[in-house]
Amino acid sequence: MPSRALQWLSLVGIIWLQAINGTNTNFPAYSSQLKHLLSISQLQLNNLAFASDAGKLFGWFSGIAAQYLPLWLVLLIGSSLGLIGYGVQYLFLTNQISSLSYWQVFLLTVLAGNSICWINTVCYVVSIRNFPYDRQVAVGLSTSYQGLSAKIYTNIVEASSNNINNAKTYLLLNSILPLMACLMAIPIVREIEGVNYTNMGVGFVLMFVITIGTGIYAVMSSLGFVSHKLSSLSILVGIVVCLLLPLIVPFVEKMKELVGVTIGLVYLNNLGQIAESRGSATSSLVVLSSSFGFFGRLMPSLMDYFYRGKSVISRPGCMVALIAPTAGAFFLLLNKTETALYISTGIIGVCSGAITSICVSTTSELFGTKNFSVNHNVVVANIPIGSFLFGFSSAILYHKEADHHTGKCMGMQCYQTTFIIWAALSLFATFLAFILYARTRKFYSPPT
Secondary structure (H helix, E strand, C coil), X not given: CCHHHHHHHHHHHHHHHHHHHCHHHHHHHHHHHHHHXXXXXXXXXXXXXXXXXXXXXXXXXXXXXXXXXXXXXXXXXXXXXXXXXXXXXXXXXXXXXXXXXXXXXXXXHHHHHHHHHHHHHHXXXXXXXXXXXXXXXXXXXXXXXXXXXHHHHHHHHHHHCCHHHXXXXXXXXXXXXXXXXXXXXXXXXXXXXXXXXXXXXXXXXXXXXXXXXXXXXHHHCCCHHHHCCCCHHHHHHHHHHHHHHHHHHHHHHHHHHHCCCCHHHHHHHCHHHHHHHCCCCHHHHXXXXXXXXXXXHHHHHHHHHHCCCCCCCCHHHHHHHHHHHHHHHHHHCCCCCHHHHXXXXXXHHHHHHHHHHHHHHHHHHHHCCCCHHHHHHHHCCXXXXXXXXXXXXXXXXXXXXXXXXXCCCCCHHHCHHHHHHHXXXXXXXXXXXXXXXXXXXXXXXXXX
């Protein structure tokens, strides 16, 4: 196969890895069942959500490994960590292991969360090396597929199991699916040498068309009036077909040569309990946030591609424009209607996804690409810290309003104060982002 086609094939492999690497995003879908099976409090459950994010505190290990080890080995290490972290929890829930303490489950969750960093690091490094002149486009486009992870896992679970064993099925999939994907992707997710890195426009346009089509399908199949008419298996088959469609690009490239992306994340981590407290369907909200997160991650690369070379807002400026709507979404959540819940979830999903994507390219722009794998994992260490602080406070407020016998809280009062606090913090984050924008204006200003 021509080198240019291999270049595009590496991006397809990265897309597949990203699509199954968001194992932490489906935590809300089974968190309530896990809480019941482990007989833990809301505070302890929140700590488990934090534990998954806390794995990013050790993400710099993967950055160092990517500098000294073959990338295929980094992939295997990452997927093996996930196999152990989620797999042992699965064996515990299926009574294959007699007992695990809460803190053992906590550490296993940290290990599983850290596995995501290893796979992400390989995806980022290969994208940047294989598409140096279009790295933001390649990274943003591939990262957008991680927003589909929760939907993909939910579709598989709904198509293959009954509702009783959902928590066990999620953990089983979390443990084996990334490993299987890594084994499949190892031959193609690698640096391609001796290829022309310019004139990639046609391929990216086709990729954008496929990716946007995938996002539209994800959103449409998440809506009740559509999903009720289709079986779970039909929806799953559709999403698998969408994931295979990017293969068209390396195929077309071959024929052409032959013939001539923290508060939003905390909200999403708590989505299961928020939906339960308001009497809404958890799975539909998780899928909705996943689908909109997909478009959010894709949006920066779309903007970068179509407005390249033109005078547009810098990436720190984009952060200001994305964090501000998040604050509005939290205020909107004070409205008790289900419509407000769905709209707010969509806004938070889009903005959180876009910020995640923008941060990757901003890190490489401000600090260079030489030590990108280390710098990026140092930067994302703020995620588990924020996840713990904001999640801990929300769990305390939830516990205060909960029924002392059941440990559950039902009604708007469960998260009302939390939403106000998160909205205020988002406004403060908007101010901080504006300061970053002001301090980096000279860096992003075009030369005169």
